Amino acid sequence: METDEHRLREQLLAADRGEAAAWLSWEPPVWRHTAFFTAWTIGFALNVGLGGGLGSATVNLLLTFAALGFLGVERARAGTYPDGAMPPELRRPVAWSMALFVAVVLTTWALASTIPWWLLAPLAGAATFVAMWTYSRTYAAACVSVRTRLGVAS
Amino acid sequence: MSETTASSALAGLDPALNAPKRLAIMAVLASSSSTDFGFLREHLQVSDSDLSKQTAALEQAGYLTVHKSGRGRGGVTSYQATKAGRAAYKRHRDTLRALLG
Numbered sequence: 001m002e003t004d005e006h007r008l009r010e011q012l013l014a015a016d017r018g019e020a021a022a023w024l025s026w027e028p029p030v031w032r033h034t035a036f037f038t039a040w041t042i043g044f045a046l047n048v049g050l051g052g053g054l055g056s057a058t059v060n061l062l063l064t065f066a067a068l069g070f071l072g073v074e075r076a077r078a079g080t081y082p083d084g085a086m087p088p089e090l091r092r093p094v095a096w097s098m099a100l101f102v103a104v105v106l107t108t109w110a111l112a113s114t115i116p117w118w119l120l121a122p123l124a125g126a127a128t129f130v131a132m133w134t135y136s137r138t139y140a141a142a143c144v145s146v147r148t149r150l151g152v153a154s
Numbered sequence: 155m156s157e158t159t160a161s162s163a164l165a166g167l168d169p170a171l172n173a174p175k176r177l178a179i180m181a182v183l184a185s186s187s188s189t190d191f192g193f194l195r196e197h198l199q200v201s202d203s204d205l206s207k208q209t210a211a212l213e214q215a216g217y218l219t220v221h222k223s224g225r226g227r228g229g230v231t232s233y234q235a236t237k238a239g240r241a242a243y244k245r246h247r248d249t250l251r252a253l254l255g
Contacts, residue, residue: 005254012250014174015243018181021197022189076230079193084185 017150022082023090024152026074027143034132036070037101038125045108045124049117089142089149097135104128166249168242170215175200175208180243183218183235191231209233217242 028034043063047055075081086094108124115123147154171177178198182189195205212218217239221232235243 008250008254011172011174011177012247012254014178015181015247015250018178018197019185021182021193022186025193079190079196080182080186081188082185083187086185 013150017152019085020087020146020150020152022078022080023086024143024146025078025080026082027140028136030133030136030140033136034129037132038129040067041104041108041128042121042125044105045112045121046117048109048112049120052113055112087142087146089145090139093135093138093142096138097131100131100135101128104131166245166252168246170212170217171243171246173208175204176212177243177246179205179208179212179233180217180235180239181247183233184240184243188221188232188234191233194233212239215239215242 040063043059043066044055047059047063049055051059071081104124104127107127108120111120111123144154146152171180175198179194182194182197191202191205194209195202198205200208209218209220213220216236218233218235221234223230223232
């Protein structure tokens with residue numbers, strides 16, 4: 001009976017480790033994700049700052065393809081793409097990063113008509129840099145907690 | 155847990171997922187949109203042939219689909235959990251949790 005329970009516990013641990021694996025593999029290398037999204041926001045700020053309103057539709061399309069391309073390259077590099085329930089430790093950093101990124105994009109768009117493009121672009125870039133850097137550090141720290149809980153080597 | 159409750163809970167365990175390696179494969183696939191052969195091999199720490207055998211069994215059970223892109227050394231084999239596979243995995247994991255409290 002005890003052996004059965006041990007076997008079932010081993011199974012549950014294997015399941016928990018498997019569910020966390022894809023999320024842990026997406027631990028962002030600070031420089032790559034930070035550099036890409038900082039450049040992306042500067043591009044967006046230049047587009048709305050110089051183009052007015054929502055900016056050029058073509059450039060917005062190119063920016064969308066660039067983001068999708070970046071995610072595609074990262075997926076190929078990691079060998080997987082996380083989808084579904086994430087380990088509880090990662091929920092907060094992921095939610096914060098999404099909220100911050102959306103806030104930066106919306107603020108950039110809202111400020112585009114009130115401040116000049118040459119000020120808007122570096123401000124948006126700096127805000128994204130700080131947000132991404134913080135997110136990367138927080139996500140990495142949460143990954144350490146997940147690995148410790150599941151007894152997974154880094 | 156009484157014997158009757160335990161045996162009815164055990165009925166929720168899927169025989170195809172009782173093997174730890176297959177369960178681990180389905181756990182990874184249930185939490186990803188798709189996963190490459192190399193990633194699974196590294197996660198499970200198994201040989202190519204062992205992984206191929208386990209994934210073939212899961213494919214036969216209708217729990218995953220295989221996608222191959224490219225040829226030769228640069229080719230990539232990736233796997234996706236099917237709807238039935240995700241449901242079976244979730245049922246199995248929930249049963250484990252219920253049994254272990």
